[in-house]
Amino acid sequence: MHFTETVYRNPYWPTFPLLQVTQGCTHNACKFCTMYKDVPFRLQPREWIEEDLQELARLVPEARTIQLLSANPLVMSYDKLAPILELIHRYLPKMETIYTVGRVTDLRNKSVEQLKSLKELGMSEVSLGVESGDNWTLERINKGYGSQDILDQCHKLEEAGIDYWMTFLNGVAGREHSEEHAIHSAEIFSQCRPMVVGTGGLTLFPGTPLLEEAQRGEFTPLSEKEMLEELKTFVEHLTCDCAFITHHTVAANLTGPDFLKRKGDIVTALEHAIHNGDMDRLSAIRRNKRTL
Numbered sequence: 001m002h003f004t005e006t007v008y009r010n011p012y013w014p015t016f017p018l019l020q021v022t023q024g025c026t027h028n029a030c031k032f033c034t035m036y037k038d039v040p041f042r043l044q045p046r047e048w049i050e051e052d053l054q055e056l057a058r059l060v061p062e063a064r065t066i067q068l069l070s071a072n073p074l075v076m077s078y079d080k081l082a083p084i085l086e087l088i089h090r091y092l093p094k095m096e097t098i099y100t101v102g103r104v105t106d107l108r109n110k111s112v113e114q115l116k117s118l119k120e121l122g123m124s125e126v127s128l129g130v131e132s133g134d135n136w137t138l139e140r141i142n143k144g145y146g147s148q149d150i151l152d153q154c155h156k157l158e159e160a161g162i163d164y165w166m167t168f169l170n171g172v173a174g175r176e177h178s179e180e181h182a183i184h185s186a187e188i189f190s191q192c193r194p195m196v197v198g199t200g201g202l203t204l205f206p207g208t209p210l211l212e213e214a215q216r217g218e219f220t221p222l223s224e225k226e227m228l229e230e231l232k233t234f235v236e237h238l239t240c241d242c243a244f245i246t247h248h249t250v251a252a253n254l255t256g257p258d259f260l261k262r263k264g265d266i267v268t269a270l271e272h273a274i275h276n277g278d279m280d281r282l283s284a285i286r287r288n289k290r291t292l
């Protein structure tokens, strides 16, 4: 297989084949991310994709799901993406669900009709690294889009019948804007119909502009307790009927379906963690994290 860089596999999907179709990230400028810093964006050579599919056809001929790599394969135009999906079916004829990650802006170059066609070709699930619905925060972390883009593009996915995940990055607005980040994100997410809302906590990795800003005193990271408080505010304001996933170590058992039915329990569990959690342990776990 031609894996040329850091592989991010959605840990909430079962192990299944991965197929790299692009390299790097078209944006490569979010202030908290170094994942693809040294990898210029390019399309994976067509012959590599075909060779990988030939290998998968030998190894997992019955495969029904597959995840496309790398950072944002979704950015490919319809004319480039559709033939790759067709190629997948040629080599893996049992294929049902083609899952890909992407940026909100990756959807701008596709019409609803084109998205419907991609869905017919199996692309029925997409994960968007949204991170925030708060315009101040989105600009602060250089995501490259605003809250209206999130609404516009997510509504296109809904019209096309494509399921999607949205992520909320807990802590990324710093102490200065924590409450607005939580509330405005929940408000924007709640105007969408995501299948899953996932939350992860900010870790300041070496080499990120956000860490440098923190070292210069221009960004104040949240304490572990403040992270939990922000997550609780986000949950309290979120009204989507979705599955809810949290990477937050203390709240890992809060992951599951039927968010609205479980919302009260999640808030109670977060309150308990805020008052009784071992914050030193949480800090130590975060310090030892090496990637997003």
Ligand code: SF4
Binding pocket: 025, 026, 027, 028, 029, 030, 033, 034, 035, 036, 071, 103, 129
């Ligand atoms: S967070 Fe995602 S979009 Fe932003 S630079 Fe990293 S890989 Fe690219």
